[in-house]
Amino acid sequence: MTETDPAVRVRDLRKEYGPLSAVDGVSFDIERGETFALLGPNGAGKSTTIEILEGYRHRTGGDVSVLGTDPARGGRDWKAKLGIVLQSTAEAGVMTVAEQLRHFAGFYPNPRDVDEVIAAVGLEAKAKTRLSKLSGGQRRRVDVALGIIGRPELLFLDEPTTGFDPEARREFWTLIRLLKSEGTTILLTTHYLDEAAQLSDRAGVIAGGRLIDIGSIDEIGGQEARIPIVRWRDVAGARHEQRTDEPGLLVASIVREIGREPDDLEIVRPSLEDIYLDLVASVAAPSSVSEVTA
């Protein structure tokens, strides 16, 4: 693979579990150094896609290349270039945080310094604590530490901050930005849309096993979905809502018309979460009809 080849190339990926098409013809690339978020509702096919890319799951069809290798045939050297934070949390064991990390660091040719990684995930105070004595969020931090200890070229993060308190989530974002600045390619799934917006360069939205949109965070859902919404009540108390690129002018005209401050006035700029929910809802309706009739 050359330096300009994408880190991940997925073409027409399919995975069937018996009659269920969990992944149904998904294609995307992730460029080297890019942070790419795979978004979608529960059961959309995100973890299945990621696990195929990690070499943990066999695909039913399609072509996949991860760091120039087909994951179905990836050997030890290839695996050593990956960092993996699975959705499920690490087993609670008798080892301490530092022992566990030292143990895993031994598997890699050029691991990060264990103490640095412990500090990066904010577990200095727990370095000598047994895993079984950690809280859920602290254990999740150990998962993230294990994912980055091998200095991966490509890091898979499957819902990495589930169970983190808000402060830990912010610290995690700082860590991801650091890894990104070092050139790490990152594939992230998350149900926190603010996290996707903060961290990723591009996102793909998957629903019912199909990729329904892909683009930069600013493009997802299209420009139309980003037009501000003005809401207000007229003098009779009736609610109104209008989308406009010029909300200030609309509000001025309403004020002129009614001669006073409108009741319950709001100007809302749709967040990534609003846009994502509309996008997923727009495909959910037709597909559920076809499931009934199929």
Ligand SMILES: Nc1ncnc2c1ncn2[C@@H]1O[C@H](COP(=O)(O)OP(=O)(O)OP(=O)(O)O)[C@@H](O)[C@H]1O
């Ligand atoms: N081992 C399996 N056997 C059968 N069906 C499975 C298996 N693993 C996943 N599925 C099904 O495949 C579909 C996709 O699941 P997947 O775990 O990839 O979704 P997801 O997008 O990661 O969801 P979540 O956000 O809940 O983690 C779901 O309908 C799920 O029930």
